[in-house]
Amino acid sequence: MKAIVERIRTEGKNLGSGILKVDSFVNHQLDPALTVEMGQAFARRFAALGVTGITKIITAEVSGIAPALTTAMALGVPAIYARKSRPITMPSGYFRAEAPSHTKGGIVDLIVSPEYLHPDDRVILIDDFLATGLTIDALASLVAECGATLCGIGCIIEKSFEQGRARLAHLNVPIVTLAIVTSMEGDDIVVVNPEEG
Amino acid sequence: MKAIVERIRTEGKNLGSGILKVDSFVNHQLDPALTVEMGQAFARRFAALGVTGITKIITAEVSGIAPALTTAMALGVPAIYARKSRPITMPSGYFRAEAPSHTKGGIVDLIVSPEYLHPDDRVILIDDFLATGLTIDALASLVAECGATLCGIGCIIEKSFEQGRARLAHLNVPIVTLAIVTSMEGDDIVVVNPEEG
Numbered sequence: 001m002k003a004i005v006e007r008i009r010t011e012g013k014n015l016g017s018g019i020l021k022v023d024s025f026v027n028h029q030l031d032p033a034l035t036v037e038m039g040q041a042f043a044r045r046f047a048a049l050g051v052t053g054i055t056k057i058i059t060a061e062v063s064g065i066a067p068a069l070t071t072a073m074a075l076g077v078p079a080i081y082a083r084k085s086r087p088i089t090m091p092s093g094y095f096r097a098e099a100p101s102h103t104k105g106g107i108v109d110l111i112v113s114p115e116y117l118h119p120d121d122r123v124i125l126i127d128d129f130l131a132t133g134l135t136i137d138a139l140a141s142l143v144a145e146c147g148a149t150l151c152g153i154g155c156i157i158e159k160s161f162e163q164g165r166a167r168l169a170h171l172n173v174p175i176v177t178l179a180i181v182t183s184m185e186g187d188d189i190v191v192v193n194p195e196e197g
Numbered sequence: 198m199k200a201i202v203e204r205i206r207t208e209g210k211n212l213g214s215g216i217l218k219v220d221s222f223v224n225h226q227l228d229p230a231l232t233v234e235m236g237q238a239f240a241r242r243f244a245a246l247g248v249t250g251i252t253k254i255i256t257a258e259v260s261g262i263a264p265a266l267t268t269a270m271a272l273g274v275p276a277i278y279a280r281k282s283r284p285i286t287m288p289s290g291y292f293r294a295e296a297p298s299h300t301k302g303g304i305v306d307l308i309v310s311p312e313y314l315h316p317d318d319r320v321i322l323i324d325d326f327l328a329t330g331l332t333i334d335a336l337a338s339l340v341a342e343c344g345a346t347l348c349g350i351g352c353i354i355e356k357s358f359e360q361g362r363a364r365l366a367h368l369n370v371p372i373v374t375l376a377i378v379t380s381m382e383g384d385d386i387v388v389v390n391p392e393e394g
Contacts (some may be wrong), residue, residue: 013286015285015286019285019286021286023284023286023287023310023312023313024312024313027284027286028277028278028280028284028286028287028309028310028313029275029276029277029313030262030265030266030269030275030276030277030278031275032266032269032270032273032274032275032276033270033273035266036270061258061259062258062259062262062278062280065227065259065262065263066262066263066266068227069227069229069232069263069266069267070266072227072229073229073230073233076229076230077229078226078227078228078229079226079227079229080225080226080227081225081227081259083225083259087220087224087225088212088216089210089212089216089218089220089224089225090220090225112225113220113225115220115221116220116221116225116226
């Protein structure tokens with residue numbers, strides 16, 4: 001997606017250790033028009049790949065919520081955000097998986113209630129980054145545990161040098177990313193638009 | 198907002214201790230059309246109250262993000278979600294306030310980067326619940342610390358029996374809520390639409 005590639009080029013900051021700062025439009029501040037466009041881009045590209053009949057979007061709190069909501073808007077289906085700790089409103093018998101936190105360190109839980117994710121659901125996972133793929137893999141395991149069908153994975157920004165795409169290949173579903181960062185060396189962030197081949 | 202009042206009546210659950218469970222459309226699963234309508238309702242009602250020239254929507258992660266984004270969409274301005282822990286992408290010199298967690302217990306930090314909130318900003322605060330008002334009061338203190346102007350407060354659901362509106366009266370800005378729960382006794386949740394007087 002051209003607008004995201006341009007925002008990464010002008011606003012992205014390489015903080016070292018593979019951390020790309022995009023707080024101005026993904027991880028702290030949100031540009032609503034851009035975020036709506038992300039959702040429309042995911043919907044359009046999944047449709048072009050023959051991914052249809054989706055009934056739920058699933059993401060992980062916190063930074064996945066905005067693009068998951070706009071993708072849900074574009075597809076007209078509910079979005080669920082996996083919680084990182086169990087709120088007192090959630091019944092027992094929930095689905096839980098573990099994922100490492102890329103920006104905070106440590107391991108976080110991802111928790112989804114069986115009240116809203118069902119075996120007949122057809123799911124697209126949405127998140128902000130595709131880096132190591134471990135968070136997405138954890139979300140995919142929740143979908144599998146529930147017996148729902150995983151149909152696609154969409155992330156705003158792929159850091160291809162962290163090999164997440166290879167890690168997720170076993171899931172055997174289309175992976176759509178809107179901008180691909182192929183390398184970061186000092187101030188030199190190389191980012192390409194996957195739709196321009 | 199009629200649709201929210203109806204959803205609370207059909208899907209809301211009183212879990213005791215003042216906790217209203219609305220995980221099916223606010224705190225775990227999101228209905229995108231309803232969430233868009235929430236943002237439009239906030240924009241319309243603030244405009245009717247003469248609240249204009251807004252430049253930023255501010256909320257607290259996690260459950261405020263969705264209504265903050267759709268309000269930002271309706272007003273065409275950026276949204277900022279205050280973080281509960283400082284990500285490694287955030288520079289020092291941030292604004293920090295403390296608020297108690299209603300559903301998780303303990304005290305949480307609310308952190309906003311000075312990179313995105315400026316003294317000339319005119320701010321509406323958006324959150325899911327107006328209960329005790331302590332979270333909103335903490336967000337308001339961040340706005341004051343920055344020197345920006347607080348212009349309004351919007352929450353999806355007001356639990357009027359927790360007196361948040363009185364606590365926030367000192368801020369002297371309009372408070373808009375879309376549904377007001379006046380009492381919860383067992384399965385009897387009394388909810389009114391503030392637009393129906």
